[in-house]
Amino acid sequence: MKSWKFLLITGRSLKQGQAAEQGKFSPEYINETTTVEIGKEDAEKLGLSDGMEVKLKNTCGEGIFHVRISQGLPSGILFIPYGPSANLLIPAETGGTGMPGCKGIDVELLKER
């Protein structure tokens, strides 16, 4: 399976905030927090389109996400809204500060067939 290296950023999205209020087990929340955003250019290069499933993995863990193509993302960077799925990929090392590094994480993207 082919894989590409990316830097992953996790963060808030409006939908995630809203969906959490609808319930952590609501389809809206699950859907939003298993979405990975990718820049248009990268998506084209990798042959990805909205809704396609990809696997993301790194030394912390792995997860399946579905693609959403985003205008704002520069090449080489992925974005996932905060949530249990994103947390599979976030290292718990805090550099002695208490704060895990939730942004700019090395991940590999694998295209599901």
Add this chain to the structure above:
Amino acid sequence: MSGVGEMNEILLRPKVEFDVPVEAEVISPDLFAEKSHEEIGSLPVFLGNRKMCLKDLFEIEGQSSTNIVLEGDFSRVKKIGYGMSRGKIHIKGNVGMHTGATMKGGEIIVEGDAMDWLGAEMNGGLIWVKGSVGHFAGASYWGSKHGMNRGMILIEGNTGNEVGKKMRRGTIAIKGKTGDFLGVGMIGGTILAFSETGERPGAEMKRGSIVLFLENCTNPPPLLPTFTYNCTYSPTFLRVYLKTLRKLGFPVKEEYISGKYRRYNGDIVELGKGEILIYEP
């Protein structure tokens, strides 16, 4: 270095594997001196939130000594040698956080690894770690104006981030790799890092010296743009430091003593009187 069985030393071994942290700043030559076996055994320690006696947690051999030997896994035992002013602690294993923090004198030798805050805000004495250490060795505690103020920390393994943070005086030498922000906010003192270092060494330093040897480092991190190159030369003071380390038995290659170094000053967003010296092979 003294071995076990030597005359007049106190030997401690954990009785159990600790599942929660232990706070034991009483493991200190200052407190063990002139105390009977019984008195030492009654010194207070904390196993999590339970106040206990030293003898509840450790097998103790010997009495009245400033020479302490620790055998076994002490990686969850914190504050060993905290504030000590004399004597010696020899740890034959790993050791927990805050080892030798705020110490004023004496010697701590760790055969294994040490966790975060090793020798934080220390004021004198020597700490020698054969293994690796965590973050903030020789650093300031949160909020403090300055970190290590005197003394020497020698580390043969690797370190975490912010080693020597805000240090004012003293010397830290690291044989292995160092993490990010080596010597951040330094006010003075000297850090010698022999291998690879993480990002942003010397950030916000006012004064002090960071010497990078970058041994086996193929891809050294760029210095911050707020450090500026001055010249390449052979600093005499460095010869004195390296010779001193060698005399103590810390491994230093001959070519470093007579070698040339690139001198950068910074951090210009602060006072700018600090320096990073980079060995030029």
Add this chain to the structure above:
Amino acid sequence: MRIMWINGVEIEDTFAEAFKMYAARIIVTAVNRQWALEAATKLSGFATSIIACGCEAGIEAEISPEETPDGRPGVSVLLFTMGKKGMEEQLLNRIGQTVMTCPTTACFNGVTSQEKVKVGGKLRYFGDGFQISKLLGERRFWRIPVMEGEFLVEDYFGIQPAVGGGNFLILGETPEQTLKAAERAAEASRSVKGVVLPFPGGIVRSGSKAGSRYKFLRASTNTAFCPTIREQVKSELPPGVNCVLEIVIDGLDEEVIRQSMKRGIEAACIEGIKRISAGNYGGKLGPFHFYLHELFKQ
């Protein structure tokens, strides 16, 4: 009065009278032996007598790279003054003018002592704010930027009580023989660690006595030992003596002076030397009295 002879030379039963002084030991290192010696020679230059030089100084020894703080060839210089203040002044001026100025050198303290004088701590101002302090253990160094690179000098130099003015006189038949004996004596005296012979080649020809007929002079020529006026004064010279040379020794303590005098006298007792004597002021001025005979007891 007992008489003592060494190798046919009479050792007079008298004593050398020495004074309390302060001493400092300065270790000068440089890129090589030559430059270290160059600086050390200048550092200890014009320092024969406290009377007019402000201090007495000399090269004590060369030091191998293994023994110097920075692992480079070094030279140790001993410098003697009467007081602490004078020492501070002398070290500051001399190190500033002769060591700092000399290519590649560095300058370290060679005396561990409670008492000390600030040197690097004052010289540092030459750095115009760009000087850098380094504290290693209990020792502080100053790095002063100079055109060639950096001058490294120790913050404080230890000073210790010392002994100045150990001496003996070589009374010979001819100037040639006396000079030869004095040269041998100087070399032997110098071989003791902890002493220096501040005069040229370790030898002084113009020995002095305290006082003078002129009010403005505190000391004047040692008339009792001047052969050319033997008959005009109350002379101490035995018959046949036509030349006298003196060896003057400053040392860190009495014992090294004793050793140094002993070795020097032994070396001086060669053919053509009539007598070995010593300079004193009747025991009124200095607390240290080195009786020549006692040097050779036991």
Add this chain to the structure above:
Amino acid sequence: METISATCPFCGCLCDDIQIVVENGKVLEVKNGCSISKTLFTHHDPDDLVPQIEGKKASLEEALDRAASIIRQARFPLVFGLSMTSCEAQRKAVELAEFIGGNIDSTSTFCHGPTTLAMQSVGEPTCTLGEIKNRADLVVFWGCNPVEAHPRHIARYSVSPKGLFNPAGRRGRTVVTVDVRATPTARVSDIFLQIQPHKDYEVFEVLRALLKGKDLRIDSVGGIPLDALKDLVNKMKSCKFGIILFGMGLTMTRGRHLNIEAAISLVRDLNQFTKFLIIPMRGHYNVTGADAVLTWQTGYPYALNFSRGYPQYNPGEFTTVDLLRRKEVDAALILASDPMASLPRQASSYLEEIPFVVLDCRKSYSASFATVFIPVAASGVSISGTAYRMDGVPVLLKKVLDSPHPTDEQVLDGILKRLRQR
């Protein structure tokens, strides 16, 4: 049908101008609120929650008994969360943590904990949000995205409102966004500087150097041309009142607290030229309150340990992610947070190895794994109280709907009472 004034208990904006139309205990309409606020009030349905022990339905009394017994046995327990409840409950949580000699930590641990660390190093020149509205002519959003995280921030406080000394509102301000991605916030800004990930520290250093008039021999830093930064520095120096608003883009990236330290130092230095201040964009509606309550009661804002009967503070040592990663705690009590959803799995998975108690007003991931789950009434929906806005302004939380459940405070008190009787 009645209209009730409310304060929105979602984000650190704590908008207190919400009007809620209620009929028969049902919310019909949420006026003034953002889309999240509307969802929050309309989706509030606590009725299906019951106390549970190991996944099985239990009475409140049984749940409290079990919770107390878990905590009583623990030697190194953790009390965690606190940021989505009122100060009154937070006070009780501190009392409990102190009584049991445990650790206590809030969600500051993974939002603005690094901001606190930076503040403790260099200080913090800051202000209340009204100062921005009334005075700011330069607003810089750095590593934050209020359009999605604090939906009314821009309209209510920082960009559009007309202020006392800024009658022109939006037109009277220059808005700059610095971010890795072109967020919706970037799109409403006048200037967007796209920065490479992890390069914020370098950019701040360069800005500080430029402010000090230093020449730098570089063309760009962190993907931003030096000329753009020179321009930004000039704008900062020449504005009348500038503000930096920053978020997780600084606290969570490489450098963490030191990124903030650099940002604060820049702002501090700018005060030699003009008025310039900085405000962290706090996320959860009362995480600022958690900081405040902990600080006034103990001296420290988070990452505390009471093992020795007095508070010890040390982020990195007593912070939740570290305590869990190092597997040091032996029990946990979680309120007003959902660590199973919000913490790195590497850390939160340890909770499954120890007994833990969860208090929550809704079904959360943590609740479903908890040894004991106790449903509570939602602060700001069913209970009144106090909460602190991101800028430290205390705001009243109001009761809008009834709840069948006890408050956090009552539950904590119940546990505490059981612990005291022995």
Add this chain to the structure above:
Amino acid sequence: MIRITKGKVYDPINGINGKELDIWVDGGKIVQVGDAPDLVAERIIDAEGCIVMPGGIDIHSHIAGGKVNLGRKLRPEDHRKDVVPRTETTRSGVGHSIPSTFVTGYRYAQMGYTMVMEAAMPPLTAKHTHEELHDIPIIDKGSYTLMGNNHFILKFIEKGEIEKVKSFISWLLKTTKGYTIKIVNPCGVESWKWGKNVENIDQQAADYAVTPRQLISILSQIADELGLPHSIHLHCNNIGVPGNYETTVESMKATGTNRVHVTHAQFNSYGGKGWADIHSKAREVVEYVNEHPNVTFDAGQIVFGDTTTMTADGPWQYRLYLLSGNKWVNADVEMETSAGIVPYTFRKKSLVNAVQWAIGLELMLLAEDPWRAFMTTDHPNGGPFTFYPQIIKLLMSRAAREEMIAQLPRRALERISLPQITREYSLYEIAIITRAAPSKLLGLHQKGHLGVGADADIAIYRENPDVEKVFSSVQYLLKDGEVVVENGIVLKSTSGRILYVDPGEEGDIEEYIREEFEKFYTVTLDGYGVPENYLERGECVSCG
């Protein structure tokens, strides 16, 4: 019923100076003084060898609120060196310069204090102040509401609408549950919102055509008209600046014959053109006070050592940051005020600090009327309140002062007059400046004395030749008639009262300002104030 017997009683309000008298306490009040053959006590406190005084009252201390709490948050290094474990009866916390709330209450009580006034409460965050006051045990409390840079007050004055100013102040005191009008660097703090300041009392604020002189004059007038139990509480312009004594004297003059309390006067009694020639002008300031019975002041004495400075005077704190290079917090509060925090160490070796130290004592020793001079450190600005016993000793002993003066730089001596001052306070005078006068200044009739009907807040100290020891720790402290501290140990953590005023002259001002308020504030007007339920034991003190 408790009977305190055999103690030497110092009760200046009732003219009792060290007389042995029985004091009878019941139901939280003093019910009888002297012999009472009819009364039966359930408990007799044997006060032989003890001094009996009313509980101490601190009229100016920063103990609660947003700024204090930011100070706490700022300084973990300050807390680490002074930790306080919990006990069966007390909560844990930290001490030194910014103690946690519980510890603040305990430590005041342990020193025999039963009432403390928080000196600066921003209206917008008044709830915060009250939340913290709630968590300060044992002592009674009140807060001064910051008004010297309030938008509405400045605007109304600018427009000459003095009646509106009065209504607004009345409303604001009630709304914030404040005790009096606090003025900090009037107009200067408003200017600070643009990074500026005012340099004298006739310079207008940056955004309003109002001068400090006008503001001080009008607000002091209004305080008297409203009959507030305490006068305006004034932190003058130009604090900490050499030469500022003129501003201080001018500020006092601006009040005419209206009451005015000049706070931490030490920081405002400097002569000289700069730090190089700073010298004491305590005499000039005190002379004005001595001649004008409408004026009172407190010392703001400094204590050598490390502390945390915090005031609502934003520009001053920024200046102090520039001087010290220490970490700096600034917290501007929209429409109203500001705050700044800078850690600072007062050093004996520092010429400026030595002069400051002397000025505080000079002010106290030169003041002729002890009823108008108050001992404070402006906690924690001059030093932590826990140093009060040391200051009492300095006031009472010239020898103690000389011992300290000997340690100061010699150059300081020509800049101060302290070495020449021979006065020594008596115990009776100490009782005046720390008990009787504060209660009078605050307009409280049931406090600060031991007469029948007074609140039974009584401090009993063990006599000792070292006065510092006497006042460091009480033998007994009775609060509202209950023994809460014994032998320095807190036995019971009770709740004190919150005192506030409601002058009742707000009229319809709330509705008048509503629109403007909601336009420029970021909270709703209805959510602005402090609801009654924040005050566990609220007590409204009457005006007029």
